[in-house]
Amino acid sequence: MDLQRIKYFLALAEQLHYWKTAEKVNITQSALTRQIQSLENELGLQLFERNKRNVKLTPAGKFLREKWEVELNELEYIHQFAKQIHLGERGTITIAHPDSISASIMPDILAKITQAFPQLQIKLVQVLYENQLDFLKNYKIDLAITRDITSEQGIKSKKIYSDHLALVVPLAHSFKRIEDLSTESLKVQKFILPTKDEGSSYSEIIQALFKSYDFVPDVFLHSEFGSTIIALVRKGLGIAILPDSYMHHQSPDLRFISLPFKTDILINWRADDHNPVLANILKLVFDH
C-alpha cells in the first residue's frame, strides 16, 4: 500500500470530485480513478459510493479518512524526527569530563552545543580516570574529556585545550609568588595530591614538577576529586597541585600560584562511532 494513494484518497475525500481532485494533486482523472480503485481492491472494501454524477464516502471511507489523517501526520512527524537524528540534531550523547574543567571550558562547550543543536540530549557524567576507556569502549559514554593521553586501538583522541598547573594554598600561607618556592620551603609542606595512577600522563607531569625542585613531597592525602582537595586546602590541612582552571570555580580564601608546567585536555571517542551527533559535536569543539 502506497502512502501516496492514501494522500490521493484524502484529497478526494475532501473534494468529492474526481476532476477537481485530479487537478489539485497533479495527475489525470484517469490515474486518480485507478489509484482509488486499487486502494479499494487492496483493502477489500469500498471507500466511496459513486455513480457517474456523485461521489460520497461510505461509512468505512469516513472512518478511514479520519484515521489515516492522524496516521499520516504521525508518520510525517516521525520522519522529520528521524531526519533530525540523521543530521545529528536529535539524539543523546553521554560525555565524561573531569571536575577541573566544570567551571571553565565545559560551560563554553555546552553553551556552543545547545546553541547549535537545541534538541540534543546531553548527559554529563564523572568517571574515574581508570574507567574512562572501558566506559568508552562499552558504549557507556560516547565522549571522554580527560587529561590523559591514550594510544588505545579504536579510540581517537585530540587535544582541545591546555592549562597550567598551579600550587593551591590558603590565603594566609607564606607562599605568595612563584619566587617563594624552593626545595627547602617545599620540603616541609604537607601535600594533597590526585591518586597516583600508573601510566597516567597527568600524574607524570606532577612527578616531573617535584623532580624539578628535586625533592619528594610529603603527601598527606590522595583524592581523585578536585573539589575535595580544594576543601581540604581551605581548611588548612595542606597545599595542593591542581590545574589552574580551578581558579574559575568560586574559591575564596585560596591562592593559585601558576607554575610553568602545562597539562593538556584531550577529547577521546570511538573511532568507529558514526553517530551523526558525535560528528557534529566534534566539529563544534574543534572549530574553536
Place this chain on the structure above:
Amino acid sequence: MDLQRIKYFLALAEQLHYWKTAEKVNITQSALTRQIQSLENELGLQLFERNKRNVKLTPAGKFLREKWEVELNELEYIHQFAKQIHLGERGTITIAHPDSISASIMPDILAKITQAFPQLQIKLVQVLYENQLDFLKNYKIDLAITRDITSEQGIKSKKIYSDHLALVVPLAHSFKRIEDLSTESLKVQKFILPTKDEGSSYSEIIQALFKSYDFVPDVFLHSEFGSTIIALVRKGLGIAILPDSYMHHQSPDLRFISLPFKTDILINWRADDHNPVLANILKLVFDH
C-alpha cells in the same frame, strides 16, 4: 512511500543480512537492496550502516524501526476495523420503536442482531409518531419500527409482524370476554386512547373498531405512551384499546380481551441508505 518497503526494512532490521532477509520476504537480494536504497533516498537519510560484509542500523534506523513497527500495527488494526465496517459488522445504527413492542418482538430482534453481529452499536430511541419520518430523513434515526403505513418518497417500508387490538380493563371490570361487549355496554365506558393523529393508520383502525360497534367513545384522556395508558387503566380511571403485544409486559390486575382487528408493525428505512449495517439488519429481520 510504499508500506511494503517499510516491511522489507523491518525484516532487514531484524536479520541484518540481505541474502537471508531477501529469501525470507521472497524477493532477490538485488531487489531488496534497491528497495532499501529507494527508501533511504525518499527519506533523505541513512537507515543502515553497511559495507560489503556487515549491516547495522544507524541511530535514525533504530528510531524508525521502533516507530514504524508500532505504526504498521496500528494501520493494520485500522484496516481490519474498516473492513468490519464495510461488512456491516461494525458501526452504529439508531432504531426508533414504539413502546408496545418493547417486551415482545424488540427483544427477539435485538437478540438476533447481537448474536450475529456482536460488535454492532445499537441505539434505541422512542420517537413520537409524528416525528418518525422527519427523523429518518434527517439521519437522526436509521430505522423506524412503527404501526403506521407510509408511502413517502425515498422511504422504504415493509411489514414484519402483526398483532391484534385488545380491550384492556381492570381485573374487577365486568367485561370478561368479547361476548360481553355491546354498543350499550361500551357507550357508558370511559376510554383512554392514543393521540388521534391525522392520517395515522393505527388510529384509523381504532376508529373502525368503534364504528363496528356503532358508537362514539367517551374519551377521558389521550396519551401517546402505552405504559401511561396501562397505569391509568390499572388505577380504574378508564379502559383502553391497545395492541395485544402489551400482554408481554408484566401487567398484573389487568385483563386483555383480544379483538378481531389486526394492527401491522412495519419497518421503515431510507431507500438510499447503503450503510452495510442496515443491509445486514434488514436481512436478519426479514429472514424470520
Place this chain on the structure above:
DNA sequence: TTTATTAATGCGTATTTTGCATTAATGGAT
C-alpha cells in the same frame, strides 16, 4: 596472499502506472 562471503550494480525483461481519447451513466434544463 588467497578464498569465501556478501552488498552493490549493469542490463534486459516484466510489471505497473500514466495520459489520451472515448464511453456510458445521470441529473437538470427545455
Place this chain on the structure above:
DNA sequence: ATCCATTAATGCAAAATACGCATTAATAAA
C-alpha cells in the same frame, strides 16, 4: 419526455518502475 452537460470508468499505447540474473567489488578470515 427528450436532450444536453457533466463526469466517473475504461481501452489502449507509452512511459516509468521494479525485478531477476549475472557480475563486480569490497572485506574478513584462513
